[in-house]
Amino acid sequence: METLGHKKKTTPRRKWQVFPGRNRFYCNGRVMMARQTGVFYLTLVLIMVTSGLFFAFDCPFLASNLTPAIPVIGGVLLFFVLGMLFRASFSDPGFLPRATPDEAADLERQIDAANGPSGPGYRPPPRTREVVINGQTVKLKYCFTCKIFRPPRASHCSLCDNCVERFDHHCPWVGNCVGKRNYRFFYLFILSLSFLTVFIFAFVITHVILRSNRTGFLSTLKDSPARYPFTGENVVVCFFSVWSIVGLSGFHTYLISSNQTTNEDIKGLWSNKRAKDNYNPYSYGNILTNCCAALCGPLPPSLIDRRGFIQSVTPQPVSHSNGSSMYASTQLHTHMCDQEHCIQNTKFVFQAAATPLLHSDPVMIGGGGPPFPGKSSLGVPCAASLAPSQPSLPSSMPGLGCAGDMLSLRDPDTHCHHHHFPSPEETPLPPGPMPLTLPCAAHRGHMNPAQLYDPASQDSLHEDSVRGLVKLSSV
Amino acid sequence: MATEFHNLQELRQSPSLATKVFIQRDYSEGTVCRFQTKFPSELASRIERTLFEDTVKTLNTYYAEAEKVGGQSYMEGCLACATAYFIFLCMETRYEKVLKKISGYIQEQNEKIYAPRGLLLTDPVERGMRVIEVSVFEDRGSSGSSPSSNVSSGISQR
Numbered sequence: 261m262e263t264l265g266h267k268k269k270t271t272p273r274r275k276w277q278v279f280p281g282r283n284r285f286y287c288n289g290r291v292m293m294a295r296q297t298g299v300f301y302l303t304l305v306l307i308m309v310t311s312g313l314f315f316a317f318d319c320p321f322l323a324s325n326l327t328p329a330i331p332v333i334g335g336v337l338l339f340f341v342l343g344m345l346f347r348a349s350f351s352d353p354g355f356l357p358r359a360t361p362d363e364a365a366d367l368e369r370q371i372d373a374a375n376g377p378s379g380p381g382y383r384p385p386p387r388t389r390e391v392v393i394n395g396q397t398v399k400l401k402y403c404f405t406c407k408i409f410r411p412p413r414a415s416h417c418s419l420c421d422n423c424v425e426r427f428d429h430h431c432p433w434v435g436n437c438v439g440k441r442n443y444r445f446f447y448l449f450i451l452s453l454s455f456l457t458v459f460i461f462a463f464v465i466t467h468v469i470l471r472s473n474r475t476g477f478l479s480t481l482k483d484s485p486a487r488y489p490f491t492g493e494n495v496v497v498c499f500f501s502v503w504s505i506v507g508l509s510g511f512h513t514y515l516i517s518s519n520q521t522t523n524e525d526i527k528g529l530w531s532n533k534r535a536k537d538n539y540n541p542y543s544y545g546n547i548l549t550n551c552c553a554a555l556c557g558p559l560p561p562s563l564i565d566r567r568g569f570i571q572s573v574t575p576q577p578v579s580h581s582n583g584s585s586m587y588a589s590t591q592l593h594t595h596m597c598d599q600e601h602c603i604q605n606t607k608f609v610f611q612a613a614a615t616p617l618l619h620s621d622p623v624m625i626g627g628g629g630p631p632f633p634g635k636s637s638l639g640v641p642c643a644a645s646l647a648p649s650q651p652s653l654p655s656s657m658p659g660l661g662c663a664g665d666m667l668s669l670r671d672p673d674t675h676c677h678h679h680h681f682p683s684p685e686e687t688p689l690p691p692g693p694m695p696l697t698l699p700c701a702a703h704r705g706h707m708n709p710a711q712l713y714d715p716a717s718q719d720s721l722h723e724d725s726v727r728g729l730v731k732l733s734s735v
Numbered sequence: 736m737a738t739e740f741h742n743l744q745e746l747r748q749s750p751s752l753a754t755k756v757f758i759q760r761d762y763s764e765g766t767v768c769r770f771q772t773k774f775p776s777e778l779a780s781r782i783e784r785t786l787f788e789d790t791v792k793t794l795n796t797y798y799a800e801a802e803k804v805g806g807q808s809y810m811e812g813c814l815a816c817a818t819a820y821f822i823f824l825c826m827e828t829r830y831e832k833v834l835k836k837i838s839g840y841i842q843e844q845n846e847k848i849y850a851p852r853g854l855l856l857t858d859p860v861e862r863g864m865r866v867i868e869v870s871v872f873e874d875r876g877s878s879g880s881s882p883s884s885n886v887s888s889g890i891s892q893r
Contacts, residue, residue: 556812
């Protein structure tokens with residue numbers, strides 16, 4: 261049996277590298293945006309150029325003639341605008357990870373069961389589920405791409421190719437979808453931008469007025485192109501921006517106060533025109549509560565865990581492992597699974613699974629630790645984690661690999677009794693399908709095997725079986 | 736080497752995941768995170784109804800606490816807004832804190848209740864908060880199983 265002696269040939273990959281969907285990731289997964297980002301750069305340029313010209317040409321006059329607070333306030337506003345823009349553009353809007361194969365299969369079974377008993381000639385409607393939310397019937401649609409029933413208010417963005425929770429709209433100016441997690445940033449961005457444009461517009465006009473008071477209007481205009489070449493540009497940009505941005509802010513203020521999304525408003529889902537007793541089931545009934553909930557409510561964390569590792573040797577601070585790892589894994593195996601690794605990992609899992617069930621002779625696997633007879637349930641998780649995905653072995657690995665991270669993080673000092681790992685030097689394995697045994701070996705690889713082989717009492721076996729299963733819970 | 740493969744082939748099939756049961760979300764109260772407390776029939780033979788329902792109800796309580804729109808969340812939101820959300824570089828959001836509590840709770844439940852019954856709960860956050868995945872393992876006694884001949888020897892011989 262070959263030992264898993266390779267050190268990692270490839271650097272461990274992070275989940276963002278195999279994320280399904282049309283997104284772009286930067287800064288090693290910290291930043292995510294939609295595929296088309298051209299308009300975002302335009303937004304940035306417009307903001308920076310306009311503000312830059314304002315600070316360069318208008319502020320000196322205004323600061324000296326009116327108050328130096330003007331550039332300060334302008335600076336603070338600009339800082340806030342850019343902060344909110346980056347936050348809205350670069351964060352996860354609330355993408356829903358795609359269903360794991362098991363989930364998808366389970367849903368299919370349920371759908372078939374639901375549609376099955378209908379008589380011949382009756383065509384069941386397309387896959388929908390109805391739920392009653394606060395007295396209003398809402399239809400949940402099945403997403404064929406993500407293989408899930410979309411939660412209420414979620415929608416699939418075709419540009420990003422992902423389902424987004426509380427989908428508002430896809431904003432090209434921001435270069436990202438606007439959804440549950442970044443709606444407040446988007447709103448604060450347009451709100452602060454409207455203040456900024458109004459501010460700049462007002463003070464540019466003030467500047468022109470003050471100047472024309474001194475030197476006459478016409479001479480001011482004549483001077484302007486020469487001395488202040490872009491005053492006119494500022495005025496024009498701000499004028500158009502004011503109407504569009506302020507209008508948009510007003511629209512979103514209305515949406516927030518009625519707790520609707522742009523998507524719902526456009527479709528007219530909750531308007532009274534549809535039905536007499538049609539009302540928005542998500543509204544809190546009170547404008548203030550709606551606003552507070554939208555802007556000051558809790559910020560849910562990202563469900564896609566883009567910076568987590570797919571397979572890793574060293575423990576990484578993975579906050580949430582997620583279903584997409586299992587899904588993505590089907591695409592992963594061609595990319596990241598070294599065939600050799602797959603095979604080796606598989607063999608090890610089967611060893612791990614097999615060894616606890618031996619009663620008599622301990623099987624020396626590759627010179628490693630002996631097995632523990634009778635610990636049938638210990639072996640269960642190891643093989644169990646692999647067994648269901650046996651037809652596509654490599655695909656099971658990345659998901660479990662993530663679990664390996666979690667496992668090694670969470671149980672650094674767990675007593676690891678199933679040391680049937682061949683040898684300590686093999687511990688730096690890509691976790692693959694053996695999250696349970698790998699970290700254990702990594703942490704306790706040097707334990708004397710002799711201590712471990714003990715046809716122990718049922719109590720300790722039971723305890724170990726519990727631990728074994730518990731470790732699997734980290735998967 | 737031959738010995739170990741022989742044993743592998745014998746025992747590969749024995750410990751296995753029988754099925755996975757998925758507890759879906761309950762949207763009757765809106766988009767807040769809640770899971771259905773309806774007891775799935777597949778688990779009827781493995782665990783007591785009350786135990787399971789207690790687990791799900793406790794999880795629902797935790798999620799409700801995480802998503803509660805109240806004084807503390809307002810404070811957090813306003814403070815964060817005032818600092819242009821830079822404060823989240825230093826501190827964890829309340830939601831994240833509660834999620835950590837939840838994963839600790841799930842681990843504890845697995846250890847105490849589910850693992851001894853051959854079940855395993857997966858933290859919903861790992862499944863996009865869509866389902867509570869309950870893995871049901873086959874109930875095998877410690878006597879092991881008879882060698883099964885249908886092991887794919889191809890794997891071991893790769």
